[in-house]
Amino acid sequence: MAFGQILVNWLLLGSLYGAVALGVSLVWGIMNIVNLAHGAFVILGAYAAFWMYTQLHIDPYISIPLTMAFLFIIGWIVQYTLINRVIRAPFLVTFLLTFGLDLLIIDLVQQIFTSDLRSVNTIYAGSGLDIGSTHIAFDRLIAAAIAIVLTAALNYFLTHTREGNAILATGMDRDAARLMGINIRNTYALTFAIGAALAGAAGAMLAELYPFNPSNGDAFKLRAFAIVILGGLGSPWGALAGGLVFGLVETVVPLIPGVGPGYDDAIAFAVLVAVLIFRPDGLLGKPFYR
Template identity: 50%
Template sequence: MSLFVQQVILGLMLGGVYVAVAIGFSLVWGVLNIVNLAHGALVVVGMYATWFLFTHAGIDPFLTLPLDAVVLFAIGYLVQRGLINRVIRAPLFFTLLLTFGINLVLINLFLLWFKADFRSVTTSYSGAGLNVGAVTIPYIRLAALVIAMLLAGAVGFFMNRTRTGFAIQAVGADKDAAQLVGIDLRHVYALTFAVGAACAGVAGGLLSTVQAISPTAGEPYTLQAFVVVILGGLGRVSATVVGGLLFGLIEVLAQSQVPGLGAGWSNAIAFAVLVLVLVLRPQGLLGRLA
């Protein structure tokens, strides 16, 4: 029984990471109608930023998160304003190809600068955890879960309580009407992508504390972010939170409870969830039909 409880806790914590990764992805998809295949690479930028600040400046990885967000915000704004805005009205797979191209360029820049080596951020408290009976809760994963929830709350607040958030939602609902009331489309598009990238940066900073950093470390997260958004439903932060936690639970429980499935099956599990949800409930668990 305690083993099962342990798995559930680990699943929820893994889900926290998925929530962090998927929030920015979901925002960009929902508002700009862009499935950002470079999202995983943006996450890796955050990983390297935290690694760099931790190794060379000795800053605690959790304190580097705001800096990651600022760096990625700037990169995201420039990428959207300079590149993606140029194809935003083209058929959708042009944006897929463009973001895949950006992904390719970023990954190879990492390879040039950092080589294919694995790096890690190891703090004095990295291995520590809270013991409750037979159940262990690793501090770092707990902190990652809490920060992911705070990030979700912050994005939710920004979208639903601020003027800029309303402008973004207006553009997402009807861009022509939004333009009529004086919203600068180019700026709002760039801003939305920048916020999405900033979330990816924070997610990357969190991930650098729990996994090895390498140029292609972000690749699985693009597909997983997609599955999380499909699972929860597009267009609401709360749906992404539910989707992320649930997906983390499904992955850990499937790997530990189903005989024959192990760590090597995570993509296949993600894909199975994806197809099941798309066939049975295409709008997602909390989604509304378009």
């Protein structure tokens, strides 16, 4: 494969990864909760987009706001009614609970949509820009753009709005934030809901780009954490940077002679442990949320 094509593939894949990891990073950084149901939220987003495409004929990219709203509501309810109850429990309890939710959601999606492989075939699927021998597919280009827009928007929201500041403050010091009059329960619900909404957006992109079935969320579980850990829990941009670095690793490692394709989780695991042991704060340094 030409170098230019590898570069383009990497940038597009990396930014998609960034979008998937964005919500994980936010929820983990602010609430210190590792949300294992994130993959299930991504899948819910994908099926929501798929449903709107087949039933209402709305393009998945156009329906992203609706998908995000849907996941936002689900995220809010899950946080408010379930996770809030164990927020002070040892972390394994929340870890286990989100894993249980993951199983539950995927099983339900499977009941509704079956485990058949689904895909969205837009008219522009397959078309794109050709620069020399390098092909840039439109749908991937748009996905990368959306990923960057989401990252920038989240960053702006956190630093420039009242609610965003409340989220940051809660993440830095929950008790101090409470004393300042911030409603922790609502702030957590908002944080978790935004995380779920971001997962929904990533799911819509997934639906547009790849064929998928309910168990595809698993593929993102480990990767999302590897990406978040790579980028550090620092900021939305950290997630994007982590996504790009991880995309690079995943693009390059199968090219190493003797390795070959198929080791995605093994790569994710190796990256995860290596970063945790050698650079516990991520490549970009200091933990800012905590």
